[in-house]
Amino acid sequence: MPIWGVSAEPRRCRYLGLAGSVMLALGGLGAGAVPLGTPHAPTGPGIFLAWCGMVLLIAAWLLLGRAVRGAEPPEPRWLLRTLLCWAAPLVLGPPLFSRDVYSYLAQGALVGAGLNAYTTGPAALGGPFDAQVPGLWQHTPAPYGPLFLLLADLVARVAGHALSAGVLLLRLVALGGLALLAVVLPRLARACGVPPAAALWLGLLNPLVLFHLVAGAHNDALLLALLVSGLLLRRRPLWAAVLVTLAALIKLPAALGLVAVVVLWGERLKGRAGLSRAALATGAVALATTAVVTALSGIGYGWVHALAVPVSAGSWSLTSLLGRACGWLLSSLYHSTEVGLVGLAVLAWRWLGLAAAVASVLLLLRRVRRRQVGVVYAVGLALVAVVALGPAIRPWYALWGGVLIAAAAPADGRVRRWAPLVSGLLALLVAPDGFTPGPQEVLLAVAGGVLGAVVVLAGVRIPLPRLTEKPMGRM
Structure with missing residues (x-):
């Protein structure tokens, strides 16, 4: 299907996206979150090339979406091979869009050194990992659950003092999460009556996944894999509660998935008291799982008090922006x-x-009980509401609910129509190095983006050779 005169042929989209991914990886050598003190290419060309690749990859993904929504969408296996093509250059490149991967290593090293990562910041550690953490986070504790700190501790021990090995290992953890997600997401989509290809395109090939979970190696990849796996096990609610709790022990908002477990478990228990019994059973399993993981970590429950860390560091969010605007207005009036x-x-x-956000969750729960909306879809919407209305937000937080929306949103609904545009815009909000760009960087970014648009318009007109692979097919 053409869009604005641009072809959405799947193979062409794959090649355009691959070109964008390669440009982004190469540009990241000079404009990414490279280790401090490492010699790299001049920053200007890196910024230009990285932003060109970003725009090219986002455009290729949006164009591919037209084919996915067409009469003969690409097969899920073809989409997964496309994901591998787009992700491979980013796996080999430096960390992009955030220096959080260095914070992960430093926090894991803190645990290994016998220090409490929930009361102590990386500055107390010293060494190669601490040196890579931005000053903003040097004295802040870890806001992650004990399960992730266990993994970070293991990675830090295996890597020793080798920074590159630590980054690679954490990226492999994220890729492992995405590999599991690639298996369970299509199955959850089928259970929710959604074509697997549509779920894979919106949930896995999403630029937010490529930019922040692959290139950025964020722990949200493992969170999403555990959350989706738990929601898939609707016929085994006990194990579903365990997996969703493990996801919450990486980042707490995933605990909203326990609401879905309660509802699905309650449907299996007959009688009016079924929902209450399911809630008690789910709570007991969640508490037991939390106690076991916390005991294994040996670092206690301090992570509950450290949840405000992303908020305390001057984070931006809708409510923070509105608060600052009102504060400035009141200051000027008085x-x-x-x-x-x-x-x-x-x-x-x-x-x-x-x-x-709490009111939104309660309203969605009411609609689930009235069977006006599916429970998985409702959890996705609830997570989006928590992110949008919460005190701290990062672009990749949108994936918490976005992946569930990809698996369960109605095909003809407004949410599925708007989700790609929102994802594309969010993917452009963070610079490749993770910092706020200055005027010169903005000019280079705009120039690179314009070149990316030109490459898209030119690339769709290049004739392609005939291949035996057939990406199109009915599911």
Whole structure:
């Protein structure tokens, strides 16, 4: 199908996306989150090339979506091979869009050194891992659950003091999560009545996955794999509760998946008290799983108190922006220069956002009980609401609910129509090095993006050789 006169032939989209991925990986050598002190290419050309690759990859993904929604969509296996093509250059390149992977290593090394990562920041560690953590996070504790810190400790021990080995191992952990997700996501989609190809395109080939879970090696990949696996085991609710709890022991918002477990378990228990019994059983399994993992980690429950870390470091979110705007407005109206007024406004808006998020979850739960919406889809929407209305947000947080939406959203619904556009825009919000760009970097980024658009328009007109592989086929 053409879009704005541009062909959406699947093979052409694959090649365009591969070209974008290679450009992004090469540009990342000069503009990515490379280790400090490492010689690399000049920053200017790296920024230009990286942004060109970003735009090219996002455009190729959006064009491929037209084919997925067509009469003869690509087969799931063809889409997975396309994912491998797009991800391979990013796996071999440096970390991109965030330096969190270095924080993971430093926090794992803290655990290995016998220090409490929930009260101590990387600055207390010293060594090669600490040196790569941005100053903003040097004195902040780890906001992750004990399961991930166990893995980070293991990786730090195996890597020793080799920074590149540690980054590679953490990237392999993320890739392992994505490999499991590639297996369970199509199955969950079938259970929800969604074509697997549509779920794979929106949930796995998404630029947010490629940029932040593959190139950035974020632990959200493992979280999503455990969450989706748990929701897939609807006929084995006990194991479903264990897997969803393990996902929450990486990042707490995944615990919303336990609501789905309760509902699905309650449907299997007959009688009016079935839902109550399911809630008690799910809670007991979640508490037992948490206790076992926490005991194995040996680092206690301090992660509960450290959950505010992403908020305390001047994070940006919708409620924070509204709070700052109201604070500045009040300061100008009352001719006040007190910084505390802005802080109070931000705090008030954050509490309003949390209240709205809780109300959204309760409303969705009510619609699930009335069978107006599927439970997996409702959890996806709830996670999106928590991210959008919460006090801290990063672009890759959208994947918490986005992957479930990919698996369960109705094909003719507005959410599935808008999700690709939102994903593409979010993928452009973070610079390849993870920092706020200056004026010169913005100009280079715009120039690179324009070149990427030109490459897309030119690339769709290049004739392709005939191959025996047939990406099109009915599912």
